[in-house]
Amino acid sequence: MAKYIGILTSGGDSPGLNAAIRGVGKAALGYYGMQMIGFRDGFRGFMENRTIELDTNTLSGILTLGGTILGTSRDKPHRMPVAGKLVDMTDVLVANYHRHHLDVLVCLGGGGTQKHAYRLTQKGLHVITLPKTIDNDVALTDITFGFDTALGVATEAIDRLHSTAHSHHRIVVVEIMGHRVGWLALGAGIAGGADVILIPEIPYDVEVIADAIRARSHSGKRFSIVAVAEGAVSRQDAAALRSAEQLVAKAKSSDALTKAEAVLAKAEAQHAGNTMRLAKQLEGLTGLESRVTILGYLQRGGTPSAADRLLASRLGVACAELIHKGRYGVMVAARGDTTKPVPLQEVAGKLRHVPPDHPWVATARRVGTCLGD
Ligand code: F6P
Numbered sequence: 001m002a003k004y005i006g007i008l009t010s011g012g013d014s015p016g017l018n019a020a021i022r023g024v025g026k027a028a029l030g031y032y033g034m035q036m037i038g039f040r041d042g043f044r045g046f047m048e049n050r051t052i053e054l055d056t057n058t059l060s061g062i063l064t065l066g067g068t069i070l071g072t073s074r075d076k077p078h079r080m081p082v083a084g085k086l087v088d089m090t091d092v093l094v095a096n097y098h099r100h101h102l103d104v105l106v107c108l109g110g111g112g113t114q115k116h117a118y119r120l121t122q123k124g125l126h127v128i129t130l131p132k133t134i135d136n137d138v139a140l141t142d143i144t145f146g147f148d149t150a151l152g153v154a155t156e157a158i159d160r161l162h163s164t165a166h167s168h169h170r171i172v173v174v175e176i177m178g179h180r181v182g183w184l185a186l187g188a189g190i191a192g193g194a195d196v197i198l199i200p201e202i203p204y205d206v207e208v209i210a211d212a213i214r215a216r217s218h219s220g221k222r223f224s225i226v227a228v229a230e231g232a233v234s235r236q237d238a239a240a241l242r243s244a245e246q247l248v249a250k251a252k253s254s255d256a257l258t259k260a261e262a263v264l265a266k267a268e269a270q271h272a273g274n275t276m277r278l279a280k281q282l283e284g285l286t287g288l289e290s291r292v293t294i295l296g297y298l299q300r301g302g303t304p305s306a307a308d309r310l311l312a313s314r315l316g317v318a319c320a321e322l323i324h325k326g327r328y329g330v331m332v333a334a335r336g337d338t339t340k341p342v343p344l345q346e347v348a349g350k351l352r353h354v355p356p357d358h359p360w361v362a363t364a365r366r367v368g369t370c371l372g373d
Contacts, residue, residue, distance in 0.1 A: 023316020158192025204372025
């Protein structure tokens with residue numbers, strides 16, 4: 001009997017998702033003679049049995065498309081909003097897996113998806129995941145697809161902001177995505193030549209940033225570009241946020257988790273608008289006019305870069321091969337030019353932060369970039 005694959009995309013969309021769906025599908029259907037069905041809108045559509053037929057026609061012409069033809073959502077199997085409440089719908093998902101006579105469920109997603117997928121394997125399901133996110137924060141893979149495209153968009157934005165900052169002798173603070181990790185802000189900041197780069201892993205002191213900008217002014221450079229990750233925090237705010245995050249990580253019961261999440265949401269709400277505040281502070285401290293640009297969802301939209309199409313296709317094809325071999329319960333990780341199946345148990349719940357001694361951090365420091373510390 002031909003193997004029957006279910007596939008879904010979960011979490012924030014990311015360039016390269018369609019290339020990955022195509023990679024899995026074309027290899028599975030065309031090369032291994034399997035069959036495949038898509039579920040719409042992540043785990044939500046899987047729970048609600050909303051499907052999309054995937055055949056050689058539907059898989060054609062999607063390589064270069066941004067977003068995901070399947071649709072996505074951030075709904076979690078064990079905490080699904082139903083009639084205004086968060087309900088554990090895991091058993092319904094398990095029942096749907098069997099109802100469709102699936103041999104495996106392929107989940108394309110980021111850190112959260114790895115955790116949900118692992119929980120499903122604990123219920124006896126065969127699951128394989130592929131790592132996607134523009135944040136590049138999934139553990140145990142060299143890189144995630146979506147990152148390269150977003151890196152290109154953010155770098156081009158910094159390039160463009162240079163000429164206007166220079167012309168008006170202004171500080172331009174550009175906010176780049178990344179709530180918990182700073183790969184995107186750091187990478188784009190280095191590639192775009194930002195004068196200051198602020199990331200969540202390195203809490204900043206606003207006085208240190210102002211000093212760096214003043215020093216540039218004294219040397220005749222009367223503008224500065226500050227690349228700030230969404231989740232970058234001042235030293236003062238860092239402690240409160242970290243302890244709220246730890247509460248969430250350590251919560252044992254659903255009740256404790258709900259409470260801990262409320263504490264975290266409050267801490268994060270205080271952080272919202274941080275980029276605007278930072279720009280005002282810098283204006284006050286340096287006497288230079290400042291402006292803010294928030295790149296937001298531009299970084300997630302549009303056509304994937306060649307590197308992302310290639311990565312997503314490679315991982316997708318490797319996924320089909322693993323299904324053919326009956327190797328389940330793994331994430332297909334990128335390792336140099338090859339791929340590696342990593343047990344979901346090892347990936348679930350881990351985040352790949354920027355280590356303080358990472359070569360990118362050293363590079364930024366040695367070319368004279370201020371990291372705010
Ligand atoms: O995880 C990817 C990401 O784009 C983050 O960089 C960003 O903080 C978050 O998603 C935004 O999430 P949402 O799409 O739910 O607003």
